[in-house]
Amino acid sequence: MTRVVVVDDQALVRQGIRTLLELAGVDVAGEAADGGEALAVIAQCDPDVVLLDLRMPGHDGIWTLRQLREREVDVPVLVLTTFDDDALVLEALHAGARGYLLKDVTLERLTRAVDVLADGGTLIAPTITERLLRTIRSTPPPLGSPDAPLESLTDRELEVLRLMAEGYGNREIAEALFLAEGTVKNRVSVILLKLGARDRTKAVLRALHEGVLD
Structure with a gap:
């Protein structure tokens, strides 16, 4: 069973994601409300995938991604957020995220993404892929x-x-x-x-x- 850690500052959102994932057969091994707490929970739980919100008070998602990279923690991170700003997507991917989905995603799509990242793949929401490609090709x-x-x-x-x-x-x-x-x-x-x-x-x-x- 795939083990995940859910990182989101809203308790209700974390609980909702946990409930849905567990119904789909995914083991939610831990939760965290910000980046600092996430680092400790990830170290303790050793998950297969981390679901990470970007906008959080204190240490946000980008900070968390950079810290994981600096500490050489090789865990696939799937950004799960409400923000689809092109610059933010690129910043997250450059910081080490291996996937990027919006929170309006279906449960089937979310569990598919978790499986893909656990297997070493990458996944970006189709709704932002075309814009992202244009941004990539127009910048150094x-x-x-x-x-x-x-x-x-x-x-x-x-x-x-x-x-x-x-x-x-x-x-x-x-x-x-x-x-x-x-x-x-x-x-x-x-x-x-x-x-x-x-x-x-x-x-x-x-x-x-x-x-x-x-």
């Missing part, structure tokens, strides 16, 4: 080593990268391309190296900016 690349030339990707690596961009996890990519999951993990590592990216989200962002992906 903010990640990796933008002045370093990209190494060419093989056809198979491009196939894997396209599925990564669509939010597929390693297991789903393996099934789609008839590969062993270990092979997929190795190819993802090579893709990250070639794109000069620290993680899958940044690899996809740079690939989109450079025109590697249509």
Whole structure:
């Protein structure tokens, strides 16, 4: 059973998310009301995925993402918020978020996102994807080593990268391309190296900016 931690400053929202996820068979291992509390709960519960609100009093979601990265806590974070501002989306993704959904999402979509992130994938709400792509392509690349030339990707690596961009996890990519999951993990590592990216989200962002992906 997938274990999640829910981080939101509104108790009623946390309780509602907990109830819905548990009905869907997801184990809510802990809750937190702000970033500082979230770091302690994550360390204690060791979840598979963190659901994180962005706008919170005290330490907000962006601060939390940056702290997790600085402390090298490798847990997938799914931003779950009411804010769909393009700049905020990009800031969250650059800070380390692997998914971004709005709170009007359906339970089915939310549980699907949790599964995707737990499997190593990324996922962004379709309603903001097109705007996000336009923003990425109209601004300088903010990640990796933008002045370093990209190494060419093989056809198979491009196939894997396209599925990564669509939010597929390693297991789903393996099934789609008839590969062993270990092979997929190795190819993802090579893709990250070639794109000069620290993680899958940044690899996809740079690939989109450079025109590697249509």
